[in-house]
Amino acid sequence: MVIERFVDPYTKEPLERDERGNLFRMDGDGRVVYANRDGCNDFVHPDTDLAKERGFYDDKYSGIESERLTLHSISRPWVDSIYPHTRFLLESLGDLTGKKILLLGNGSSFKEFYLLSLGASIIYSDLSIEVVARMRSKFKRADFAGTWDDSIEFHAIDALHLPFPDGTFDIIYGWGFVHHMEDLDQFLTEVKRCLKENGRCRFVDDAYSPLWQFMKRTVLRPVQILFHRKYGVSPEDQRATMRGGYRYEEIVGLKERYGFRDIIFIRKSFFMRIFWRAYSKVFGGDRRSMGRVKPIIRLLNSLDGFLERTAWMRNNSIFLVWGFDT
Ligand SMILES: C[S@@+](CC[C@H](N)C(=O)[O-])C[C@H]1O[C@@H](n2cnc3c(N)ncnc32)[C@H](O)[C@@H]1O
Secondary structure: OOOOOOEOOOOOOEOEEOOOOOEEEEEOOEEEEEOEEOOEEEOOOOOOOOHHHHHHHHHHHOOOOOOOOOHHHHHHHHHOOOOHHHHHHHHHHOOOOOOEEEEOOOOOOOHHHHHHHOOOEEEEEEOOHHHHHHHHHHHHHOOOOOOOHHHEEEEEOOOOOOOOOOOOEEEEEEEOOHHHOOOHHHHHHHHHHHEEEEEEEEEEEEEOOHHHHHHHHOOOHHHHHHHHHHHOOOHHHHHHHHHOOEOHHHHHHHHHHHOOOEEEEEEEOOHHHHHHHHHHHHOOOOHHHHHHHHHHHHHHHHHHHHHOOOHHHHOOOOEEEEEEEO
C-alpha cells in the first residue's frame, strides 16, 4: 500500500475503507462514497464541471493499445538518445530511492512505470476512470508483473481536488497536462498542500513561442482544424491551444505567489517538437512506430541544437520542463 490515509477530495475530512475497498465518510445518516472499480478508487464527483472533459477522455482511452509492456518499453523513452528531453526531466527529479510520487493526468502514458525501477512508489492517476482501470490491468499483464505491485496504486483523481492529507508526496508530476488546468490557483494550492517540505513538482508543457503561435494562427490553421476534426480535441486542450504555452515571467509570478523555494524552467526544441506532435497524433500515439523515423528525429534534434545557439530561437523553443521546489 502506497498511501495509508485518504481524505475527501472536496471537504478534506478523513475517509474510511469498507470491505469492498470503497472509501467513504459519514454525512448525516448517509455516506459519501468513492467507489472502488477494479482496484481503482474513483475520487471524481459525478457532478463535476469537468464531466465533458472526462467524457472526452473516457471515450478516447476506450481504444488504447493492449500491447504487453516490458522493462525495455518503459525505460526506452528515458534512455534512448532520440528523446534527449526526457533526460532533463529525469535529472531534475533527483534520487528517487524511497520517494513517493503522485502522477497527475497521466492518461495512457506508461513510461512513468520506469520510476518504480529507480526505487520510487507511485500513485498513478488521471481524470478518466476508464484509463486508470486500463492502465492498471496493463501493468498487471506486463512482463515485469509482480515486481513492484506493492509500490503502485491507480486512482481517478481531479487534480483540482486531491484526496490526500497535507505533506504526503516527495514529488508531484504531470506530463502534457497542466495546460488543461483553467484554474492554476486552485491547482497549485493543492500541489503545495500535498507536497512535503523539500518536495518537488515537475511538469512538462509547451513554452510560449511567438513563432509557433503565429504559425498556428496562420499557415498551420487549416491543418490544425483538420487534426481537431479527425482526432478530436478536449474542451480544455482547445482553450490551451488558443492561449499558447507558458512564459518565464508567468512561472516566476506563480513561484512568488505560492511561496515555492526554487524554480525550474528549461525549454528546448522547435522542429523536433512539432514533428513529434504531428506524428504521434497521426499514428495515434503508437510509440513503437517512432523507431521507424529515428533518422528524421536525429536530424531535427541536430537542427534544433544548432539553431538554439541564437537567442531568438531559444525564445521560440516549445518543449518545456517547469516546476518548483518547496
Ligand atoms: C494530453 S493528455 C496527457 C496524458 C499523459 N500525461 C501523456 O503524456 O500521454 C491530458 C490528460 O490530462 C487529463 N486531465 C484533464 N483534466 C484533468 C484534471 N482536472 N485532473 C486530472 N487529469 C486531467 C486527461 O484525462 C488526459 O489524460
